Amino acid sequence: MNINNLFLYLFYVGLSFLVFLIDSYIGLLSAIFGYIFLFFLNYRKNGSLFNYVQFYLIACWILSITQIYNLYNFDETFFYEERFYFLYCVIITGLISTFFEVPAQNLLLFQIKKKQQNLNYLNYILVFLWILSILSIDGFLGGVLQYVFRNLLLISPIIVASILYLNTKKKLFPNILFFITFLYYTSIMFNRTGFLLVPLIFIVTILIEKEFKINFIKNSRFVFGALILLFFTLVIADIYKGSNSREGLISFLKDLKISDFKDFSSNTRYQINPTHNIYDYFSILDALTDEKKELKGNIFYQYISSAKPRFFFPEKQVTNISELNYLQGYVANKLFFAIFIESTYNLGLIGVFLFHLLLLLVGKIMFNSLLIVKNKFLFKLFSIHYFFYIISMYTLIRGPGIHLVPYFFICFCIMIYILYLSKKTSIRKFD
Numbered sequence: 001m002n003i004n005n006l007f008l009y010l011f012y013v014g015l016s017f018l019v020f021l022i023d024s025y026i027g028l029l030s031a032i033f034g035y036i037f038l039f040f041l042n043y044r045k046n047g048s049l050f051n052y053v054q055f056y057l058i059a060c061w062i063l064s065i066t067q068i069y070n071l072y073n074f075d076e077t078f079f080y081e082e083r084f085y086f087l088y089c090v091i092i093t094g095l096i097s098t099f100f101e102v103p104a105q106n107l108l109l110f111q112i113k114k115k116q117q118n119l120n121y122l123n124y125i126l127v128f129l130w131i132l133s134i135l136s137i138d139g140f141l142g143g144v145l146q147y148v149f150r151n152l153l154l155i156s157p158i159i160v161a162s163i164l165y166l167n168t169k170k171k172l173f174p175n176i177l178f179f180i181t182f183l184y185y186t187s188i189m190f191n192r193t194g195f196l197l198v199p200l201i202f203i204v205t206i207l208i209e210k211e212f213k214i215n216f217i218k219n220s221r222f223v224f225g226a227l228i229l230l231f232f233t234l235v236i237a238d239i240y241k242g243s244n245s246r247e248g249l250i251s252f253l254k255d256l257k258i259s260d261f262k263d264f265s266s267n268t269r270y271q272i273n274p275t276h277n278i279y280d281y282f283s284i285l286d287a288l289t290d291e292k293k294e295l296k297g298n299i300f301y302q303y304i305s306s307a308k309p310r311f312f313f314p315e316k317q318v319t320n321i322s323e324l325n326y327l328q329g330y331v332a333n334k335l336f337f338a339i340f341i342e343s344t345y346n347l348g349l350i351g352v353f354l355f356h357l358l359l360l361l362v363g364k365i366m367f368n369s370l371l372i373v374k375n376k377f378l379f380k381l382f383s384i385h386y387f388f389y390i391i392s393m394y395t396l397i398r399g400p401g402i403h404l405v406p407y408f409f410i411c412f413c414i415m416i417y418i419l420y421l422s423k424k425t426s427i428r429k430f431d
Contacts, residue, residue, distance in 0.1 A: 005041050006098040012037055013091050024076055024083045028068050031090045035061035038094060042102040050212065051103040052363025052390050059394040060093055063339035067281050079282040085289060088349055089340045093356045100360050103367050109383070110211040122377075123164060130160040130177065134184060154406035155388075157181050158198055162205040162384050163377075178202050183250070186240070195237035199229055204387045208380070281338060288344045342399035359396055362404065362412065363389060369415035372422045378414075385411045 012034050020027025039057045048054065068086070071078070132141075133156040139146040149156065161181050165174035182198040189197075203226050240252050343355035366386040373379050385408055396403060404412075 002042075002045075002098050002101060005038060006095070008041060009034060009038055009094060009098060013094070017087070017091075020083075020087055024080065025068070025072050028071070028083060028087055028090075029065075031087055031094075032061060032064045032068070034090065034094045035064070038097055046102045046104065048102055048105045050207075050387070050390065052360065052367065052386075052393065053097055053100050053102045055390045055393045056360060056363070056397070057094075057097055059397050060090075060339065062394070063398050064090055067278065067339060070278055074278075079286060082282045082285045082289070085285060085349075086340065089344075089352050092349065092353050096353065096356050096360060099357075100364055105212075109370050123167060126160050126164045126167070127177075130157050130164070130181075133157045133160060134181075137188070151406055152410055155197060155201070157184070158201045159381070159384055159411075162201055163380050165205050166209055166380050191241050192234065192237040195233050195240070196230075199233050200391050201384065201388055203229075204384060204391065208383050208387065281341075284338075284341060285344065288341070289348060339398050342401055355401060356397075359393065359401075362408070363393075365419065366412070366415055369418050373418055378418070381411060382415060385415075 013031065016027055016030040016034065018027075019030050035057045039054060039061075042054060042057075043049065064086075071083075133149060133153065135141050136145045136149040137154070137157070158178075158181055161174060161177045164177060165171065168174055178198060182195075185194045185197055188194065206222075239256070340352055343352045345351065347354070363386075366382065366389060370379065370382050370386055373382055389408060392403070392407065
């Protein structure tokens with residue numbers, strides 16, 4: 001725990017609370033900028049940006065400020081109790097971040113000596129695993145295997161392509177593999193996720209290969225190109241999602257017209273929370289905190305119930321938060337996932353505390369596993385998941401948090417096992 005940051009943040013929170021009692025809108029804004037306050041306190045001490053604590057703070061700031069930015073359009077009585085609740089959530093989540101020491105700069109991870117495990121025909125094995133995972137997700141090898149891969153190993157083809165990229169000097173074939181993987185995911189997932197998974201992990205892979213020795217001035221083309229790629233991908237993803245095309249990306253691009261971009265620009269999703277969204281957001285907070293829900297939900301029960309898959313137990317009770325919200329008519333689709341909504345469901349402020357603590361705890365365990373792993377292959381596997389987890393923090397905070405399972409669960413279990421072996425070895429040496 002960073003005691004200095006804790007006391008400074010508590011002082012900042014006290015001032016924000018006093019301001020809130022005078023003007024709830026200014027007080028909320030002030031409390032939300034507490035995330036930025038903590039971010040710069042961490043940066044001043046550590047000088048590190050790309051880690052799970054700093055990205056957590058930035059993601060919380062973006063997601064929270066977009067929910068209250070236009071709140072000034074309403075008078076002080078507008079959902080006053082829910083404003084208090086939102087304030088408590090911001091304060092709690094900011095405090096949680098002070099429980100964790102900000103990791104050292106990522107460059108240090110690559111300075112730790114690793115043992116190279118010489119496996120004959122490793123690249124051929126990786127290509128075989130890539131084909132196996134694609135066929136499994138697609139259902140070619142049977143429904144049971146498809147269910148396992150879709151629910152536990154959804155990003156396995158991308159991870160395999162990433163490791164192959166890091167394991168080869170000539171990048172042509174891995175780049176082709178990444179492109180084919182991108183086409184595949186856009187053909188099975190008709191939303192932004194299908195478009196973003198491959199580009200994000202591809203960017204992470206390049207950063208790992210460069211060992212995070214990125215000079216933003218000298219590498220301005222790479223940085224600018226990555227931002228343009230992500231923005232263009234988001235635009236295409238939104239147009240694709242709103243179209244009737246379900247035959248894959250190539251078919252969609254053939255039918256794409258300039259008028260589609262004009263229509264998108266006039267109805268874009270990328271705006272800072274219009275007024276009606278704010279009303280919807282605080283309405284759902286009101287509904288979730290009034291203790292009169294028809295259906296009980298618990299975000300943590302989702303993780304426990306994943307051990308009892310619906311594929312084999314179709315009678316299993318609904319526990320997905322977005323489905324429960326939909327069944328009760330609480331919220332429109334665009335607000336299925338928003339900061340504090342999922343963690344609030346059924347558990348209130350306790351749920352907010354536990355869920356955000358879990359997110360940061362997972363990041364800490366991942367980072368610690370990178371510090372102690374000695375095998376180069378495992379280091380590549382762990383680092384891809386860890387840095388992708390950092391980027392995914394934005395999605396996990398806003399929901400659905402259950403994405404922790406198909407994206408990270410298997411690798412996370414391996415990380416915990418490696419930490420266990422390391423601790424066990426240390427105890428034996430001490431004895």
